[in-house]
Amino acid sequence: MSDYSAENLTIQIVPPLNKYQVVEFRGEMDKAGLTEVKGKLEALIENYSLQYLVFDFGALDYINSESIGFLMAIHSHLVKTGKALVVVNAKANVKDIFQVIGLFSVVTYYDTLNQFVEKIGA
Amino acid sequence: MNFFRKSILWKVFNYFILFTVLAAVIVYYFFSQNYQNISLVTFAGVLVFFLAYFLLVYWYEFVRPMNVILNEIRALLMGKEYKRFFSKRIDEIGVIAHFFNEVTRNFEKISNQLREGKRMMGELEIAGQIQKEILPTAAPHIAGLDIVAKTRPAVELGGDNFDFITNKDNTFIYIGDVTGHGVPAALIMMMVNTLIHTLVDVYDSAYDVVVQTNRQLKARIKSTMFMTMLMLKWNSTTQTMSYVGAGHEHLLVYRAHKGECEDKMAGGIALGMVADNSKIVKEVTLPLMKDDVIILYSDGLTEARNMAGEMFGLDRLKQAIQLYAPQYGPEGIVFHVARDFSRFVQDHVQEDDVTLMAIRFSGSKDTIETAVKNSTSWSDMAEPQVPAANDKEKSIL
Numbered sequence: 001m002s003d004y005s006a007e008n009l010t011i012q013i014v015p016p017l018n019k020y021q022v023v024e025f026r027g028e029m030d031k032a033g034l035t036e037v038k039g040k041l042e043a044l045i046e047n048y049s050l051q052y053l054v055f056d057f058g059a060l061d062y063i064n065s066e067s068i069g070f071l072m073a074i075h076s077h078l079v080k081t082g083k084a085l086v087v088v089n090a091k092a093n094v095k096d097i098f099q100v101i102g103l104f105s106v107v108t109y110y111d112t113l114n115q116f117v118e119k120i121g122a
Numbered sequence: 123m124n125f126f127r128k129s130i131l132w133k134v135f136n137y138f139i140l141f142t143v144l145a146a147v148i149v150y151y152f153f154s155q156n157y158q159n160i161s162l163v164t165f166a167g168v169l170v171f172f173l174a175y176f177l178l179v180y181w182y183e184f185v186r187p188m189n190v191i192l193n194e195i196r197a198l199l200m201g202k203e204y205k206r207f208f209s210k211r212i213d214e215i216g217v218i219a220h221f222f223n224e225v226t227r228n229f230e231k232i233s234n235q236l237r238e239g240k241r242m243m244g245e246l247e248i249a250g251q252i253q254k255e256i257l258p259t260a261a262p263h264i265a266g267l268d269i270v271a272k273t274r275p276a277v278e279l280g281g282d283n284f285d286f287i288t289n290k291d292n293t294f295i296y297i298g299d300v301t302g303h304g305v306p307a308a309l310i311m312m313m314v315n316t317l318i319h320t321l322v323d324v325y326d327s328a329y330d331v332v333v334q335t336n337r338q339l340k341a342r343i344k345s346t347m348f349m350t351m352l353m354l355k356w357n358s359t360t361q362t363m364s365y366v367g368a369g370h371e372h373l374l375v376y377r378a379h380k381g382e383c384e385d386k387m388a389g390g391i392a393l394g395m396v397a398d399n400s401k402i403v404k405e406v407t408l409p410l411m412k413d414d415v416i417i418l419y420s421d422g423l424t425e426a427r428n429m430a431g432e433m434f435g436l437d438r439l440k441q442a443i444q445l446y447a448p449q450y451g452p453e454g455i456v457f458h459v460a461r462d463f464s465r466f467v468q469d470h471v472q473e474d475d476v477t478l479m480a481i482r483f484s485g486s487k488d489t490i491e492t493a494v495k496n497s498t499s500w501s502d503m504a505e506p507q508v509p510a511a512n513d514k515e516k517s518i519l
């Protein structure tokens with residue numbers, strides 16, 4: 001398990017499982033936070049080989065529009081290679097932001113990680 | 123050998139050894155030739171020779187190169203033309219020459235960067251000016267509506283965008299917010315503005331304008347960029363309002379007869395996120411009664427933080443509208459919300475562009491309120507001429 005932290009943002013890349021790998025976010029994903037973890041996430045998706053990449057936003061307090069743009073870029077990259085980005089466990093305010101922007105029209109969302117695991121039968 | 127080349131002192135020491143050896147050879151020569159008495163003149167001649175030899179070495183090795191370096195340093199300090207040195211020496215003189223070369227090279231680099239920075243700042247100012255000219259400088263007078271809009275970019279170039287475009291009976295009013303701010307956001311904002319101005323001449327419905335704008339935009343921007351938008355369409359003949367949301371902030375409507383502020387999800391998906399948004403966005407009719415007020419805003423307003431890190435938020439905005447809408451027209455609502463906003467954020471650095479727009483349905487086809495100053499600049503904000511009697515200083519904070 002590897003940790004990377006910015007001033008207000010920590011990500012924890014959980015070791016991969018059979019079909020997916022989970023990245024846990026903690027703190028606030030704003031411009032400063034994004035800059036700090038962007039490189040790590042880009043490196044992760046560069047040669048990503050599993051079917052799903054799961055972002056667990058259970059401990060994420062805020063996300064700004066630039067970070068959502070980055071999520072879209074990750075989603076596009078994965079889709080091009082036949083994979084998918086999945087978002088789980090977002091707090092109500094973060095979920096509101098996603099809903100307002102319309103992210104859930106593009107990226108699959110589950111309220112819990114278990115729901116996702118059950119869905120894919122992993 | 124390098125050890126001796128690295129220091130002038132060692133070099134002098136070398137010359138001294140050489141001098142001693144030569145002196146010893148000469149003395150030995152004189153003695154070997156059985157010179158019993160060396161004349162004073164001969165002795166002085168030998169001494170002068172070696173002194174001259176020393177002075178020559180001193181001048182050649184130290185004085186001459188130092189003079190050359192000092193002259194160039196003087197030229198540099200006086201702003202005159204100077205030359206860099208080529209030297210294979212690695213002693214103190216070589217180090218000074220190398221240092222001079224590096225310093226002047228860096229000076230030139232910094233000077234070029236400053237010149238380039240100045241040029242770019244100049245271009246940025248021009249771009250900012252062009253962007254300002256694209257945004258409407260004043261809210262229009264539209265039959266049936268009183269409109270006041272204010273915007274403030276966080277940096278020279280902003281990502282917030284709004285406009286009022288009338289084509290026959292239809293007036294399209296939109297507010298948009300591009301991801302981030304600065305040059306990339308401003309370019310997208312200008313692209314969208316141009317697209318919308320072109321498309322309202324072709325399409326009558328806000329839905330078609332939004333769908334076609336998205337189609338054109340998606341093909342031209344990278345996947346990390348997008349723009350949220352909320353577009354209203356007002357038909358001045360039928361006096362009907364409708365809206366299309368594209369992932370923008372809530373649409374707020376102050377219902378005058380209830381004294382309540384409703385928030386409606388704009389819906390849809392931000393422009394540029396998918397190639398085809400035609401199945402996701404929809405045009406919704408917005409019934410209005412006399413004195414109802416529509417509020418459009420960008421997230422720079424609700425997501426602005428105060429010194430404690432707390433956000434202004436949607437609830438605080440709704441409370442402010444509920445407080446001020448019964449007392450003031452659009453000009454007063456915008457002024458007082460902006461005042462509350464400024465008091466809330468205090469000196470906290472503004473990180474995003476802020477735009478706020480208030481549109482009141484006057485219930486008649488004439489414009490009732492004329493804004494005190496209908497400029498769209500945030501800094502031109504002036505307190506309305508006819509404030510409410512009792513609650514002038516009341517604040518939501």
